[in-house]
Amino acid sequence: MTTDPHCDADLAEVGAEFTYFRRHCSSLDWRLLHLVFGSLALFLTLVAVGFAIAGAWLVIPFAGFEIAGLGFAAWWTAKRSGDFERLAFDGDRVLVEIREQGQSRQFEFNRCWVRLVRGKAGMFALRSHGREVAIGRFCGEQSRQALARKLRNRLGGHRI
Secondary structure (H helix, E strand, C coil): CCCCCCCCEEEEECCCCCEEEEEEECCCHHHHHHHHHHHHHHHHHHHHHHHHHHHCCHHHHHHHHHHHHHHHHHHHHHHCCEEEEEHHHEEEEEEEEEEEEEEEEEEEECCCCEEEEEEEHEEEEECCCEEEEEEECCCCCCHHHHHHHHHHHCCCCCCC
């Protein structure tokens, strides 16, 4: 199975148990994000002040818009950095935990009743008793297909 670059993934098998964990791709941690944003904002400010001293004072508002845009991009990246999905088989239970944009959701399915189905836009989903949870949202297509094969084997070979 191939993994996407800059993504944390863990597929661990211990006996009959299976755990899958995938985080949202994020190449910058919080400290490095602050350092990059601060250095870019400082550089833009110095350039704008240099032009303002030379007489082109109208550059300053545009530099402010650029810094605000960079700040929004940094905020958006930090907001998504904690996103993950975790799937675990624990005896007769299938546990799914999803965290997106700071909100965490947990689902529990009976292993005998849950089915792996093809969801929207090429995604896979676990379905049981009218509840459906998409899985593999942080994977590339190859990784998602490999995950689906492993899940089919764990669920007793139920067809899609």
